[in-house]
Amino acid sequence: MSLEFKKNQVHFKDMVGVEDAEELLEWLQKTPAAKVDFSACTHLHPANLQVLMAASPSIMVWPADAAFSAWLQSALDQHEDPY
Amino acid sequence: MTPLLEQFLSEARDFLEGIGEKLMQLEDAPGDAELMTALFRMVHTLKGNSGLFDFPEMTRVLHAGEDLMDAVRHEQVEYSQDLADRLLDAMDFVGMLCDEVEAKGSIGAHHAADSARLAESLRRLIASVDAAAAVVAVVASALPNALTETGIVVAEADLPPLVDIPESIRMDAYRQACGGVDLHWLDYTPAADCFFQGDDPFFQARGTPGFLWGSITVRQPWPALAELDAYRCVLEFHLLTTAPREQLDEYYRYVPDQVRMIPVTPLFLALPQGNRNGGPVAYENFVDKALGLLGANQLEDLVLAASNLIELSSLELWLSSALRWLLLVMELEPENRNAFAKIIESLRRQSPPKWTELLPKVTGGNPPAKTELHLSQHSLTPEEAEVMTKMLDVQREILNLPIQENWQLGRIKAVAATLTGCLMASGDVAARAGLEAATAMALEEAASLPLLAWLDQFQQTRSTASVESLVNQADVGVPVPRNLSEIQSDLSADAVRVSDVDAEAKFGRRAEDAGIGPKSLKVDQQKIDRLMNLIGEMVVSKNALPYLAGRAEDVFGVRDLSREIKAQYTVINRIAEEMQDAIMQVRMMPVSFVFQRFPRLVRDTSRKLGKEVNLVLVGEDTEADKNVIEALGDPLVHIVRNSLDHGFEQPDERRAVGKPVAGTLTIRASQESDRVVIEIQDDGKGIDPDIVKRKAYQKGIIDEATLERISDQDAINLIFAAGLSTVDVISDLSGRGVGMDVVRTAVEKVNGAISLESEIGKGTRIRLSLPLSMAVTHVMLIESAGQTFGIPMDSVLETVRVPCASISSIKQSLVTVLRGNIVPLKSINALLAIAAPPQANSDHELAVLVVRCGNEAVGLLVDDFRETVDIILKPMTGVLADIPVYAGSALMGDGSVLMVLNIKELLP
Amino acid sequence: MKRILIVDDAATVRLYHRQILEAAGYKVYEAVNGIEALEKSLQQPFDLYVVDINMPKLDGYGFLRELRSQDIYQAPAIMVSTEAQTSDHQQAFAAGANAYLVKPVKPEQLLIQVKLMIGEARG
Incomplete structure (x- = not known):
């Protein structure tokens, strides 16, 4: 299982495939203050990414891989102003 | 591969061969000046050719070789065995690079070390003589895709949002681009239903070759979560890459319609970023001072001033970002003073430099449209105006050369032609009459003075009208990205200050040496092969005429027609044979x-x-x-x-x-x-x-x-x-x-x-x-089990008909005795795995084709012999190519295909 | 159409210049050394010459001197060479060149020179 739901947190593990998007969407719908942990994530299918972008949960930990993290931040990190 | 690259490789191979040959000859005649000159020229030309491409590894070695040979030619360095060895090594290396270019289209960066080592080894030989030359670092000019790089984005609106990219990455990209790599901005918009096809566009985007930076955006506002369709892709991917265009095309070859690639002009990356609350007033002084330094060409002071200011400013300021860019651009494009001016100017307003204004209007893209543009306006772009100024200066210097001989009047005529060209190009038609009068007077007096006077007057009126200080030009957006910057140095006035040159003295350098190559035409081998195939088909088609003549007589009963066809056949046959012979001649080489x-x-x-x-x-x-x-x-x-x-x-x-x-x-x-x-x-x-x-x-x-x-x-x-x-x-x-x-x-x-x-x-x-030639094969036709096969005549010893009674079997093998020798017999049907026994004729004789197999004679049992023919053997293709028993195939006169057997493979 | 004669012993360089000039609409002719260039110039007028220096038989300087002494239309000439030294410029101008470009010539650079000297390809 690439997605682990713990209370209001979801942990992304390794490669998160297209099939997980449905469940992620359902979970986000019923979890208003959702938090995301990408620390162990190496890739996620863009279907999941779309769901996250639409729901804009807060991101607790970005992925370890810098390039991957930069991609995700461009899509999900709406708050921090670089300057 | 472009035709230019093909030409380069083909010529390079010739040169490498020639260089090796000349070196060999020099070994026997080390003092031969003529050989030395020819050798120098080959290395020199090859180096020049390589400079047209982005092959720094190759150019570096060749340049060192050229310098070395130049030193040898001028007897500054003595020719030696060691020198020949090193040069041969270097040429081998160049040859190897050529192979790599041919195979891959480029030279791997890992050759850089070898290249540097070889160049160094060559230069060390010169070093003792000319210490300065050894220090000269070879900067191979990077000219990536010079001919294809025509479409540059101009409209501001079309520019990708480069400012989204963090400064450090942009700077890195700019550095790489100045080092010769291509930069592309890529917008990738996957199809909405792509998830259903099993695609993962994010994965695709992440794997983009040459990836520097990427971001993801959405095409439309997000709906409420309850209405979201997770499986309808609405994402867009944007990225910056250093991969060459071909590689990107290859990578995105399945979705070319979903990808937009925009070549990024390196300077466009120079966009300052950051907190604008640094107080522009504090910088006013700097801007004026910097422009002053730039105008006075005190670039080192400019660098110093900028560096000092950076140290005093907080890193996050928009202003320090601009200064960082200024220093970087000055470092990497030291000739591009207009760019410096733009960045300095931008400090005043704290608004990004408008790089689009710097784009050359002449990009070689679409000549007809460009012509219209210039015809209607008939004015020069700022960079053209600048070049024209230099050009007029050069003409002045030429006119200043002393005129001592009559032929030098030709020089004046050429200057007049050049000046006329400038007038036409700048639309200054009114000045033409004056120029013509001045030219006529100059020729009559055999002196440059009248033209010089005209030029003085013309330049004066021109300078008041159009030549402005560099600083002001920067403001109106004058020109010249890095590609054009060299013109200044090329035509700089001090390069041509030759007023008291004794022109005569220089003329000793007449062409003294004989030519190198024989006068011949280079033809691609494929073209000759095609000719060969065509003549093959011609020979075969021509063979259909006797069949036709036979049918005219036998089937249709028109004898006269048959005879005429035969007469025509004789003519065509002769021409075809001569043609075949001529083509063979073309293929002959020593x-x-x-x-x-x-x-x-x-x-x-x-x-x-x-x-x-x-x-x-x-x-x-x-x-x-x-x-x-x-x-x-x-x-x-x-x-x-x-x-x-x-x-x-x-x-x-x-x-x-x-x-x-x-x-x-x-x-x-x-x-x-x-x-x-x-x-x-x-x-x-x-x-x-x-x-x-x-x-x-x-x-x-x-x-x-x-x-x-x-x-x-x-x-x-x-x-x-x-x-x-x-x-x-x-x-x-x-x-x-x-x-x-x-x-x-x-x-x-x-x-x-x-x-x-x-x-x-x-x-x-x-x-x-x-x-002498392998093109035409003489084969004998045989029949077996209703099929016709060809056997190359080289391997046929004789044909005999052997009574069935004379065939005996020894140890389950068939043999017969021919003139006292025992000849083993093999059924060709059996060898070809055709399940049919050999057919005897009505006299109960079997047809035996005796062939040579190594040093032995073997009899092949066939059903019947037929005539021998000349054929053009074509190698087998496709699945049949793997069957060794066939030597090849040939087209026959009646249109059928003849399979020719390979006897050596056929017999176990 | 404006006619340009490229004089260079390196086929690659000839092709390179030809591609640039033809793409801009000029009509291009080639000669592989000074002698051939001279022969061609006497047979037909050109509007511009693009001349290499180092060539067998008759080099660029020699060609230009011979050309300038002929009683024909004296078209402008651009000398193109890998040598970037001042003395080479001087020698080229003394021999009858009207501009000097250092190889490899950038396409825009060449085209601007050509345009100024003989105008656009058409028109």
């Missing part, structure tokens, strides 16, 4: 093509082995078909290596037996009727038949009985048997199991023969005999 590699091979190899060998080449202009010549190459190299390795004795050994210390290797080519014969003869130790015999016996190649009675000549021939090597020591040159059998196989493949004579102590002679 054996020197193969021979030319031997001087080097013999030299290097013998040196490595510590032997002394003189090479004598005879009959180099003997010609044969290209394929034959090419097939000769490898076997010959093998034989020569063998001879050097095992044939020749060490010098002291030779001295001991009273032979000349230096051995002689003779390679002789000659033509004997329709075959070309190559002899390779050495005066080495020869082959000892006893050793060969013994080894052959030990390896089980011959049995004991044979060992006893075999003749010396036959024993020596055993050397061609597979798996036999005559030497016990295996050297690094010939490798394990020196296979002369490999040589024999290669020669036989092109219908050649090989023989060997050797005398102990005296030497060895190997003789290769090959057909």
Whole structure:
């Protein structure tokens, strides 16, 4: 299982495939203050990414891989102003 | 591969060959100035050619070679063996790079170290003489896709949002781009339903080659979560990459319509970013001071001033970002002063430099449209105006040259023509009358003065109108990205200050040397092959005419027509044969093509082995078909290596037996009727038949009985048997199991023969005999089981009809006796796995085609013989190519396809 | 159409210049050394010459001097060479060149020179 739901947190593990998007969407719908942990994530299918972008949960930990993290931040990190 | 690159590679190979040859010749005549000049020119030209491409590794080595040869030519450096060795090494390296370019289209960066090492090794030879030259670092000018790089984005609105990219990454990209890589901004918009097709566009985007930076955006506002369709892709991916366009096209080849690639002009990346609350007022002084320094060309002071200011400013300020860019651009594009001015100007307003204003209007893209533009406006772009100013200055300098001889008036005419051109181009038609008058006067007086006066006046009016200070130009957006920046230096006025030059003195440099290459036409081999195929088809189609004549007479009963067709056939036949002959001639090449590699091979190899060998080449202009010549190459190299390795004795050994210390290797080519014969003869130790015999016996190649009675000549021939090597020591040159059998196989493949004579102590002679041309094959047609096959005539010994009664069987094999010899018989049907017995004729005779198989005669049982024909054999293609029993196929006159059998493969 | 004669012994360089000039609509002719260039110039007028220096038989300087002494239309000439030294510029101008460009010539650079000297390809 690439997605682990713990209370209001979801942990992304390794490669998160297209099939997980449905469940992620359902979970986000019923979890208003959702938090995301990408620390162990190496890739996620863009279907999941779309769901996250639409729901804009807060991101607790970005992925370890810098390039991957930069991609995700461009899509999900709406708050921090670089300057 | 572009035609330009193809041309380059083809020419480069010629030069490399020529350079090797000239070096060899120089070895014998080190003082030959003519050779030296020719050699220099080849290296020089090759270097110039390589500079057209982005091959810094190649250019660097060639440049060093050119400088070295120039020093040798001017007798600053003495020609030596060591020098020749280093140059040959360098040329080998260049040749290797050419191969890589041909195979991959580019040169791998990993060659940089070797390139630097070789260049250094060459330069070290000059260094003692000219210390300064050694320090000169070669900056190969990067000119990536100079010809294709035409479409540059101009409209501001079309520019990708480069400012989204963090500054550090943009700076890195800019550095790389100035180093010669291409930059592309890529927008990737996957299809909405792509998830259903199993695509993962994010994965695709992440894997983009040359990836520097990427971001993801959404095409439309997000709906409420409850209405979100997770499986409808609405994402867009944007990224910056350093991969070449072709590689990107390749990577996104399945979704080309979903990808937009925009080449990024490097300077466009120079967009300052950050907190604008730094107080622009504080910088006003700097802007004015910086522009002043720039105007006064005090660039070092400018760098210093900018660096100082950066240290005083917080890193996050928009202003310090702009200064960082200024320093970087000054470092990487030191000629691009307009760019400096733009960045400095931007500090004043704290608004990004408008780089689009710097784009050249002339991009070579679309000439007709461009022409219209200029026709209607008839004015020059700012950069053109600038070039024109330089050009006028140059003409002034030319006019200032003394006129001592009449021909120099031609120079004045050319200046007048150039000035006229400038007037036309700038639309200043009104000034033409004055120019014409001044020109006429100048020619009449045979003096430049009238034209100089006109030029003075013209430039004065022009400068008030258009020439403004550099700083002001920057404001109106004058010009010149890096590509055009060189013009300034090229045409700079001080480069042409020659007023008191004694022009006469320079004219000693007349072309003194003879030309290099013969006057010939280079034709792609494929074109010749196509001609060859066409004439093949022509020969075959022409053969349909006799069939037609026969049918006209037999089927339709029109005899006259039949006769006319036959008459026409004779004419066409003659022309076709001549044409075939002519095309064969085109394919003929001299054996020197193969021979030319031997001087080097013999030299290097013998040196490595510590032997002394003189090479004598005879009959180099003997010609044969290209394929034959090419097939000769490898076997010959093998034989020569063998001879050097095992044939020749060490010098002291030779001295001991009273032979000349230096051995002689003779390679002789000659033509004997329709075959070309190559002899390779050495005066080495020869082959000892006893050793060969013994080894052959030990390896089980011959049995004991044979060992006893075999003749010396036959024993020596055993050397061609597979798996036999005559030497016990295996050297690094010939490798394990020196296979002369490999040589024999290669020669036989092109219908050649090989023989060997050797005398102990005296030497060895190997003789290769090959057909002059392989293009036309003479075959005999046979029929079996209702099919027609061709058998090459070379292998046919005779055709006989043998009564069934004369065929007996020994140990389940069929044999017959022909003139006292027992001939084994094989059914061709059986060999081809056709389940049909041989058909006898009405006289109960079987048709036997006796063929040669190695040294034996074998009878093939066929159903019937037919005529012999000349065919153009085409190699088998597709699945049939893997079936070795077929030598190839040919089209027949009636349109059918003839399969030609390969006897050697057919018989087990 | 404006006619340009490229004089260079390197086929690659000739092709390179030809591609640039033809793409801009000029009609291009080639000669592989000074002698051939001179022969061609006497047979037909050109609007511009693009001349290499180092060539067999007759080099660029020699060609230009011979050309300038002929009683024909004296079209402008651009000298193109890998040598970037001032003395080479001087020698080129003394021989009859009207501009000097250092190889490899950038396409835009060449085209601007050509345009100024003889105008656009058409028109």
